[in-house]
Amino acid sequence: MPTGFTHTTAIPLFYRVDGHGDPLLLLHGGPGAHHDYLYPQMLALADRHRVVTYDQRGGGRSKTDDPAPITWQTQVADLAQVLAELGVAPPGAGGATVVGYSWGALLAMLYALQATMDATLPPVARLVLISPAPISRAWRDEFETTLAVRGRSDAIRAMRDTLTASGLRDSDPAAFRQRSFELSVAGYFADPARATALTPFRVTGKVQQSVWQSLGDFDLRQSLRAVRVPTLVIHGRQDPIPLASATAAAEALGGECVVLEACGHVPYVERPDELFRTIERFLTATA
Structure with a gap:
């Protein structure tokens, strides 16, 4: 399991690489958390793919003493550097396969949106969005309640x-x-x-607050229509994040939405077989 720290990002970000095969980037939730809590369950992806993941700025082993607020734009800029430095979007491959969970899924959407407007950014070829965080402030408020x-x-x-x-x-x-x-x-x-046998994690509250504040009164339903890459959205029927948000994201992106029954926000624990079978079906079909 190769690990290390990036050297092209504004601050060093801890990363790890597992498995072999076509590369994909796995984005953890939060914001302000770290990658560890997705494992060992999400390592199932490494059976067929080279899975690259990293601790996003401000969390885990990517903490920083920089007093500047960490925003969604900060995270998008970091993501662009990670894709380029770690070879997740190799030249000629058509772009990166990005798998995002929770906040990581929203970060993936924000990055894909920026990449459609800035040709200097590494492109995205496919999106897999697992239990995506709400795509509007109203749905986020509903989730918190x-x-x-x-x-x-x-x-x-x-x-x-x-x-x-x-x-x-x-x-x-x-x-x-x-x-x-x-x-x-x-x-x-x-x-x-x-909720058993989980890998504990901590969220850096200051980072979480600053990222959500930077989004303001956001609503991505219209802007996401500019992104046109194969997209799979997977959402649990009983996820506290409104299903309407996930279906709206899939509709805006022109993608597929798969709803897992008897499943909340953590399908890699609650419905792992169905989750990974669905992901592999999508990746095979869009290879």
């Missing part, structure tokens, strides 16, 4: 009570921290009981 309500559900409250009564805090602090993390994200799942 839904997630907050789910976090107060009877099922999650009961699991928290069970953890408190378990004695793990004293007997096994590491196990207690692990379970506490899982319960903190259980509202993202169609069945909160499925």
Whole structure:
């Protein structure tokens, strides 16, 4: 598993490469998070592809002391340099295959939109958008309200009570921290009981806030119509992010939207077989 730090970006960004075959770039969620939490499950992509991923600026091992705000434009500029430096969009290949999850899917759309307007940027050949973050401020507000309500559900409250009564805090602090993390994200799942065996992660709040603020009162439904590359959108029926946002993204991009039943925001845990089968079908058909 080659790892390293980029040298063409404004600050060094940590990256890793897994597998062999046609390259694709995997973008993690956040913003302000890091790539680790997508693994080991998303390593299934490395069975047939050379998967390149990196910690986006301000998160994970790509943290910075630079006081300048990190914006969506910052992340797009970094992404362009990563594509060029790490050979994900080799000359003559027609562009890069970008697989984005959650915020990473929105970042992929923002980058593809910029690349259609700036011929100096490495082009995008295909987009795979998994559980994409909302493409408008209104849908983001709806998502935040839904997630907050789910976090107060009877099922999650009961699991928290069970953890408190378990004695793990004293007997096994590491196990207690692990379970506490899982319960903190259980509202993202169609069945909160499925929130187990997850890789913990942290979000750098300052980065998350500055990126979302930079988007302002955004609505990408019309601007995304300028992007015309093969696109696959995959979204869970029970994702707290509104399904209407995902279907609108697919419609604007002229792409396909696959809805996974009994699935929330984390299909690589909730519906991995169906998720990876759908992705491989799309990549084979658009090769």
